[in-house]
Amino acid sequence: MAWEYSEKTKRLFMDAIHGRPGTHLGEVENPDGVGEHGSLACGDAMRFTFRVKRHPTDPTQDVITEARYLTFGCTSAIAASEAMCRLIEKGRFTPIQALRVQNKDIVEYLEGLPEQKIHCSVMGAEALESAVFNWAQRRGVDLAKLGIDVRADEQDEGRVVCKCFSLTEPYIRRKIKELNLRTIPEITNAIKAGGACMACHHVPGGLRDILNDVWGPDNSRLPILSQASAPAPPVRPRDGDGKELSPYQFAKRVERVVDEYVRPLLNRDGGNVEIVDIKDTLVYCRMAGACAGCAGAAQTLRMTIEAPLKELVDERIRVIQV
Numbered sequence: 001m002a003w004e005y006s007e008k009t010k011r012l013f014m015d016a017i018h019g020r021p022g023t024h025l026g027e028v029e030n031p032d033g034v035g036e037h038g039s040l041a042c043g044d045a046m047r048f049t050f051r052v053k054r055h056p057t058d059p060t061q062d063v064i065t066e067a068r069y070l071t072f073g074c075t076s077a078i079a080a081s082e083a084m085c086r087l088i089e090k091g092r093f094t095p096i097q098a099l100r101v102q103n104k105d106i107v108e109y110l111e112g113l114p115e116q117k118i119h120c121s122v123m124g125a126e127a128l129e130s131a132v133f134n135w136a137q138r139r140g141v142d143l144a145k146l147g148i149d150v151r152a153d154e155q156d157e158g159r160v161v162c163k164c165f166s167l168t169e170p171y172i173r174r175k176i177k178e179l180n181l182r183t184i185p186e187i188t189n190a191i192k193a194g195g196a197c198m199a200c201h202h203v204p205g206g207l208r209d210i211l212n213d214v215w216g217p218d219n220s221r222l223p224i225l226s227q228a229s230a231p232a233p234p235v236r237p238r239d240g241d242g243k244e245l246s247p248y249q250f251a252k253r254v255e256r257v258v259d260e261y262v263r264p265l266l267n268r269d270g271g272n273v274e275i276v277d278i279k280d281t282l283v284y285c286r287m288a289g290a291c292a293g294c295a296g297a298a299q300t301l302r303m304t305i306e307a308p309l310k311e312l313v314d315e316r317i318r319v320i321q322v
């Protein structure tokens with residue numbers, strides 16, 4: 001099933017990947033602030049950079065004049081990153097003022113996101129925090145003295161709870177409180193913790209125990225799930241309403257997404273892709289141009305080709321390089 005996005009989200013995504021005027025996909029040269037969040041291993045990662053107009057005497061009055069992002073992820077991740085840059089530049093914010101931009105502001109700007117994609121807006125807000133922390137270090141601004149609590153090193157400290165996404169207990173606790181997360185599915189939707197192998201759901205010290213400690217033990221008792229007990233998805237592709245697609249219908253949808261979304265991204269770097277065959281939800285591709293024989297071809301296949309197809313055609317699609 002493809003995710004349902006607002007028209008604004010889809011428009012921002014398309015404008016960004018085509019590099020249309022006014023979009024922000026890219027990187028600021030010699031930036032004043034650099035921040036990163038996410039992990040390429042889990043499929044979503046963002047690098048956020050910004051430039052400021054420096055105040056001659058008071059660095060806290062620096063104003064962000066340019067913001068850009070490099071995002072490896074899905075439609076919502078790119079659209080959320082684009083939205084954040086637009087909010088910051090339009091506001092003529094100082095870096096400290098930019099911290100007021102929260103994930104809920106990004107979601108509102110996009111006119112909503114599917115619940116399962118809220119983590120994409122959180123990723124942008126976290127990358128912003130990290131970039132402001134970096135700017136403060138460069139400019140000698142003591143954020144703590146200003147009463148600003150930015151934990152740029154929090155991800156690297158504390159016990160790792162979700163090993164799949166390398167998320168620590170201090171980080172998970174903070175996001176549970178900030179975002180008022182009350183259940184394990186809400187945690188997964190917001191920050192992806194527990195979204196892969198699910199081993200951290202109910203183990204001692206896992207997500208359930210952290211929720212009980214933060215909110216009390218009587219909140220949202222959930223059944224224990226495991227990968228072994230999860231039902232296998234049907235093989236036949238389906239449309240957004242759950243109706244089975246014919247092989248021809250499915251192939252045409254795959255081709256349209258590749259032509260409109262994937263190929264323009266690859267062409268920007270001299271690459272290309274050829275669809276060799278489609279069997280059920282398996283899409284066999286051959287990399288071409290600069291992508292052929294590239295050391296990062298496997299990553300490109302998953303991030304740039306498979307992710308959009310999962311988003312816009314069927315989430316069970318697997319792309320196989322031949």
